[in-house]
Amino acid sequence: MSETDPSPFASTEAYYAAYRPGYGDDVIEYLCERFDLDEAARVLDLGCGAGQITVPIAAHAGEVVGMDPNEAMVREAEKRAAAAGRENVEWIVGSDADLRPELGPFRLTTMGRSFHWMDQEKTLDSLYATTEPGGGVALLGDEEWVTRGTEAWQDDVYALADEYLDDLPERTGPIEYDDPWDELLAAHGFTDVETAVFESEREWTIDGVVGYVFSLSYCSPETFGEEREAFERDLRSRLRERDEEVFTEDVTRTTIAGRK
Numbered sequence: 001m002s003e004t005d006p007s008p009f010a011s012t013e014a015y016y017a018a019y020r021p022g023y024g025d026d027v028i029e030y031l032c033e034r035f036d037l038d039e040a041a042r043v044l045d046l047g048c049g050a051g052q053i054t055v056p057i058a059a060h061a062g063e064v065v066g067m068d069p070n071e072a073m074v075r076e077a078e079k080r081a082a083a084a085g086r087e088n089v090e091w092i093v094g095s096d097a098d099l100r101p102e103l104g105p106f107r108l109t110t111m112g113r114s115f116h117w118m119d120q121e122k123t124l125d126s127l128y129a130t131t132e133p134g135g136g137v138a139l140l141g142d143e144e145w146v147t148r149g150t151e152a153w154q155d156d157v158y159a160l161a162d163e164y165l166d167d168l169p170e171r172t173g174p175i176e177y178d179d180p181w182d183e184l185l186a187a188h189g190f191t192d193v194e195t196a197v198f199e200s201e202r203e204w205t206i207d208g209v210v211g212y213v214f215s216l217s218y219c220s221p222e223t224f225g226e227e228r229e230a231f232e233r234d235l236r237s238r239l240r241e242r243d244e245e246v247f248t249e250d251v252t253r254t255t256i257a258g259r260k
């Protein structure tokens with residue numbers, strides 16, 4: 001993405017901060033153990049968004065750098081850090097294209113739901129240079145549920161969004177990537193590459209569902225334009241019609257991590 005391109009997440013930021021779930025203590029603990037995070041460790045969270053990784057991991061490291069090209073997202077992350085009392089985070093408005101060796105060395109670089117936005121091969125080469133020996137990189141993700149989920153209530157959300165938006169991506173359910181990122185990490189010099197999978201259940205309220213939808217780049221408030229309020233009203237009423245107390249889904253959270 002060039003400096004002049006608008007962020008694909010423009011207008012989502014407040015929703016992203018409030019309604020996108022974090023990855024859970026189990027994932028953060030796994031990374032801490034795997035990469036021996038301690039007070040001497042520096043961590044880079046690239047594509048940090050609203051700080052869903054940056055802030056919890058800052059409790060386990062000496063210094064964390066949160067970096068994202070969307071300035072409003074970085075401001076949301078700053079608020080999250082302040083609310084959690086984390087003072088060991090430095091914020092940089094910048095993208096993968098701004099990675100420089102002098103930013104390092106880092107014990108660990110995390111990229112959560114962000115690697116697919118980057119020039120992946122170049123990013124891994126840049127990160128190899130900024131990673132300290134024995135440190136590593138970790139790609140974190142969970143399935144985005146509007147297009148990849150399998151629940152009936154999610155079908156309803158998708159169907160309604162599709163009535164309003166021309167360019168909604170297809171609802172495919174879970175998909176297998178052709179170009180597995182574990183192989184990509186290995187091809188760029190990272191060893192001991194391991195994929196760790198964490199299963200859990202999430203519950204959503206109606207407010208949570210609405211907020212999650214508006215946190216997605218392809219369902220941002222901006223994409224609905226003047227119809228945003230009408231969509232929200234219809235979405236709330238369609239969810240109420242389902243007469244469910246909470247909306248549940250099985251969630252698979254994944255980390256793919258390799259060592260230098």
Ligand SMILES: C[S@@+](CC[C@H](N)C(=O)[O-])C[C@H]1O[C@@H](n2cnc3c(N)ncnc32)[C@H](O)[C@@H]1O
Binds near residue numbers: 001
């Ligand atoms: C889906 S959000 C993920 C935020 C956070 N890491 C998380 O896990 O919740 C994707 C983030 O990637 C950022 N992003 C987009 N293009 C990027 C790039 N080329 N380099 C770094 N970050 C980028 C976006 O601004 C956005 O904040």
